[in-house]
Amino acid sequence: MDISAINDEQVEILLSDLLEYYGYDFTGYSRASLKRRISRLFSLDKALSFAEFRYRIMKDNVYFKRFVEQITVNVTEMFRDPAFFKTLRDSILPALGTYPFIRIWLAGCSTGEEAYSISIILKELNLLHKSLIYATDLNPVVLEKASQGMFAMSQMKQYSENYITSGGTKDFSTYYTANYSLAKFNDELKSKMIFSTHNLVSDHSFNEFQLILCRNVLIYFDRELQHQVLDLFNESLEDLGYLALGTKETIDFSNIAKNYKRVPANKIWRKIK
Amino acid sequence: MIGCEALVIGGSAGSLDVLLRVLPILDTALSFPIIIVIHRKHDSDSLLPNLLSSRTRLTVKEVDEKEPINAGTIYVAPSNYHLLIEQDRTFSLDYSEKINYSRPAIDVTFQTAAEVYRTKLACLLLSGSNSDGVNGLKTVKAWGGLALIQDPDSAQVGYMPAQAKLHVKIDEVLSIENIGEFINSIK
Numbered sequence: 001m002d003i004s005a006i007n008d009e010q011v012e013i014l015l016s017d018l019l020e021y022y023g024y025d026f027t028g029y030s031r032a033s034l035k036r037r038i039s040r041l042f043s044l045d046k047a048l049s050f051a052e053f054r055y056r057i058m059k060d061n062v063y064f065k066r067f068v069e070q071i072t073v074n075v076t077e078m079f080r081d082p083a084f085f086k087t088l089r090d091s092i093l094p095a096l097g098t099y100p101f102i103r104i105w106l107a108g109c110s111t112g113e114e115a116y117s118i119s120i121i122l123k124e125l126n127l128l129h130k131s132l133i134y135a136t137d138l139n140p141v142v143l144e145k146a147s148q149g150m151f152a153m154s155q156m157k158q159y160s161e162n163y164i165t166s167g168g169t170k171d172f173s174t175y176y177t178a179n180y181s182l183a184k185f186n187d188e189l190k191s192k193m194i195f196s197t198h199n200l201v202s203d204h205s206f207n208e209f210q211l212i213l214c215r216n217v218l219i220y221f222d223r224e225l226q227h228q229v230l231d232l233f234n235e236s237l238e239d240l241g242y243l244a245l246g247t248k249e250t251i252d253f254s255n256i257a258k259n260y261k262r263v264p265a266n267k268i269w270r271k272i273k
Numbered sequence: 274m275i276g277c278e279a280l281v282i283g284g285s286a287g288s289l290d291v292l293l294r295v296l297p298i299l300d301t302a303l304s305f306p307i308i309i310v311i312h313r314k315h316d317s318d319s320l321l322p323n324l325l326s327s328r329t330r331l332t333v334k335e336v337d338e339k340e341p342i343n344a345g346t347i348y349v350a351p352s353n354y355h356l357l358i359e360q361d362r363t364f365s366l367d368y369s370e371k372i373n374y375s376r377p378a379i380d381v382t383f384q385t386a387a388e389v390y391r392t393k394l395a396c397l398l399l400s401g402s403n404s405d406g407v408n409g410l411k412t413v414k415a416w417g418g419l420a421l422i423q424d425p426d427s428a429q430v431g432y433m434p435a436q437a438k439l440h441v442k443i444d445e446v447l448s449i450e451n452i453g454e455f456i457n458s459i460k
Contacts, residue, residue, distance in 0.1 A: 002408075002415040004388065008360065030365040032357035032385045037369070073369045216368045219338050219354075226339075248338050248351055248366055
């Protein structure tokens, strides 16, 4: 495509439709990425015209779900950024291990790869039995996948390498059963996971946590929405709890920054008051 | 080219050497930003900006998300994220699927830059072994920007600029020696 199939004005029309008809508010999302994804879907699904595309999103509930799934980014992997998971394993989770009960919120969990990664570390640290991982996403389709705990077999070599780099010492393949092209992760790993839809844009705080992870989600939001979501995390985090963000994300610009102390060399902040 | 608002440089295998030779020649009174998207291994992020920084007195920095784009600065795309340009002339990052087996993909930055800067954009594609950047240059031309390539014969790996030459109407084919001089002539 030389010139994108959807122009800026059409993006705004679709965003206001989604808000009006479905209550999904994407108006605080960064536009360049959103526009690329909408244009890609338009071409992929061979829409005949913008009018037809728009009509289908509004009138066809099944297509609307596909639309939401396709315009949000759901790329993730197990133990992505191994150095981060090493910090979780070596210091953050052991520190939380002194609590009688550990509540973790994985916000924007997508298809669940990080939830299973954390669960594996908790199990190895002997903390899984007293932990709960709340894995949320705005998109029910990816949550359904997450709850199945089945990932592509072709990824396992990479994930196993990530696992080892992040400090894992077991044989990674003991955590799943190979089933043709899929690796089915042991049910024990999801015994402490709760999957639920939660929209960071419009839903409120629903519990208090000692650890909130939200990695590579804020990059899709504009500054105003980032402020709003960081406030939501602040409300949902206990004193001395930890907030973990993606490699290129920060709280430095925000109102909550003054109440947090960064864990050196990591995108992890501890709430100090 | 007059009134240039941004120069985006994309490269893959064999492009780092070109940058290291071109940067020392660049005018320090640059009236536009230079945005560099290089395919690289998922390495420690400060490495590439530091290396480039050692060859120029211009400010070189790795992009932070939502950062405003300023003239006279050289920006480097972080590894493992796509780099996009927003209409309000800020950067955004995206961790979506790889494109042309690459993240960052040169196409993504070329295309989003083209939609923002239109005729005020120059994009330069350097040495490389895949065809990332070719579709991006098509978009640049469609919006009236300037499409530049390193002369495939002078490139360590000529495939990428050669593909561009084959599929896009290129404005200038530049040897390594001429790249710096050409950039300095852009106002």
